[in-house]
Amino acid sequence: MPKERFITIGSVKDHLTTWLAEKTDAAMAREAESLPLRQDMVTLLTFVRDARVVGTQATGNMPLKAVQEVTARFVNPPKLEETVGDQTFRIRSETDVWALYFLHILADVGGLLHAVRLQRWRLTVPGEQFLGLDVRLQIVFLLAVWWYRVNWIVAYPYAGMGDRLPLLFSRRTLAYLRSLPTRTSIPFEEFANRLIADTGLTWDAPEQSFAATSLRGAIHRMVIDILDDFGALVCKYRKESLGQRKVPKLVAFKITPWGMALLDALAVVGGGEKTWI
Secondary structure, eight states, X not given: OOOOOOOOHHHXXXXXXXXXXXXXXXXXXXXXXXXXXXXXXXXXXXXXXXXXXXXXXTTOOOOHHHHHHHHTTSSSOOOSEEEETTEEEEOOSGGGOHHHHHHXXXXXXXXXXXXXXXXXXXXXXXXXXXXXXXXXXHHHHHHHHHHHHSOGGGGSOOGGGOSSOXXXXXXXXXXXXXXXXXXXXXXXXXXXXXXXXXXXXXXXXXXXXXXXXXXXHHHIIIIIHHHHHTTOEEEEEEEEEETTEEEEEEXXXXXXXXXXXXXXXXXXXXTOOOOOO
């Protein structure tokens, strides 16, 4: 089992000086600057710093009024209610808004904010440091927090996934991704099937009829969607029928040069270049 470095703002800066100079360029810096996820995290942190946000009594999460205010400032504001026929469905808590909840998880696990029940949310010292960090390092820090510190099942919380992923799952996933060529179309199902087999990912629910589909869905949500949010991938979808609706299905993806640079940075921050597949 590898010994992982403790991921801090300082450790990311210390270990990625060479990466910044050799693996990134001005175009990547502009790409990082414009990334919606990065901009939304800055929005969230500055909102917490400047507004009076008091954690809810039950969970300590952001109250609905604050959810409405902060998400309205996001690059792509999420829908907080939807009307289907004569029924209107509204969010009931922060956890119903993945775009915000995901940022909250990264900021909380990354030590950027202090959020507890019935107390005012506050930016930490690392949170203030994050706001002044090079935009490329901001993104690496957030992705490293996800990759090495967060339980990925939060992105696909179905009973069949169990409580934890297989040992070294994130490291084997990283090694597999880094072995792929950039700018080349990678069929998603082939990628997911190999990753499932190589990591020992299993579906534990008694009903096994949809096990393979469910596990591929997990790879989609925990790996591909996350990397897409970080600008590391270009995804190709096609419309498929689901009952009376047409829904998008992931067909393939390409790793961008910026994406491969991010994956390389993850390997450095995680403690080494060892191949785990």
